[in-house]
Amino acid sequence: MAAAPPLGRVLSAMVTPMRADGSVDLDAAQRLATHLVDAGHDGLVVSGTTGESPTTSATEKDELLRAVIDAVGERAVVIAGAGSNDTAKSIESVQAAAKAGADAVLAVTPYYNKPPQAGLVAHFTALADASDLPVMVYDIPGRSVVPIARDTYLRIAEHERIVAVKDARADLWLAGDLIERTGLAWYSGDDAMNLFHFVNGAVGFVGVTSQVAPAAYREMADAVVAGRWDDARGVHRRLAPIVDAVMNVTQGAIMAKAALALQGVIETPTVRLPLVPADEHQTALLRDALATVAG
DSSP: OOSOOTTOSEEEEOOOOBOTTSOBOHHHHHHHHHHHHHTTOSEEEESSGGGTGGGSOHHHHHHHHHHHHHHHTTTSEEEEEOOOSOHHHHHHHHHHHHHHTOSEEEEEOOOSSOOOHHHHHHHHHHHHHTSSSOEEEEEOHHHHSSOOOHHHHHHHTTSTTEEEEEEOSOOHHHHHHHHHHHOOEEEEOOGGGHHHHHHHTOOEEEESGGGTSHHHHHHHHHHHHTTOHHHHHHHHHHHHHHHHHHHSSSOHHHHHHHHHHHTTSSSOOOOOTTOOOOOHHHHHHHHHHHTTOOO
16 A cells, blocks of 8 residues: 555544533643544544534634644644535635645535535535645535435546545445546545455545544554555454444444543543433443453
8 A cells, every 4th residue: 555645544533522511622622632643643634523513613613623733733634624515604614724724624515405416516616616725525425315426526536626535425336436537535434444445445534433542543554554454354353342332322423522531531521412422321332342442
């Protein structure tokens, strides 16, 4: 496998730490970002869905992004979540991210309003035209309903600033074809599929569980790069209980925050409504899963 791609190989969609009263804790965000980079992360996505972007304000997003850049920007790629289902609002977010000093932006497929494929092309093109920042397109039909079609990928890949894809649609056959045909840097956006995406030609992953077990995910990625596939499979299997606990019990941000609080990395597992904190049973599942993985 080639040297680390420009946007990195091991990335997390970072949670947004909050105080018990629900306010954003910038100091805790800096500590978390530093913890992840110290543990081997190449980059972080700030204010993605796992960062509770639907319920944080533009001002909070800007302050959070600047805080993370200040903490780790010289050592890691910092990608700003900038997509929404409103193209004009998304353009403003892209421009704000560029002004704050982000290295790239993550642009999710517009959700809920179900745009046609021509609308997706126009939306992603508008965001790529809004600044000089590289764009990572985020394809997640489970949230957006509308998947990005093959022909749409081929069209948007022609734009010089659309450089990467975060793939959370679990279609390895399509992904393999598009990796070959578009030349886009492909990232797994599905924790359970990280190893399989690597086999398929992906360059890295943007994870949720990876912030809970950063050293183990670094170990897996390094094993893949070195061609030590048995070792990579071993880490993948060791991580399975945590992936199950974080991603398959309730919403991922809820469980990631609960896990990080159990580990003492953040002080509280506070989330904003309509999310609610993990209950006692869910927390117990996490505690048992964490015991299976060191790091």
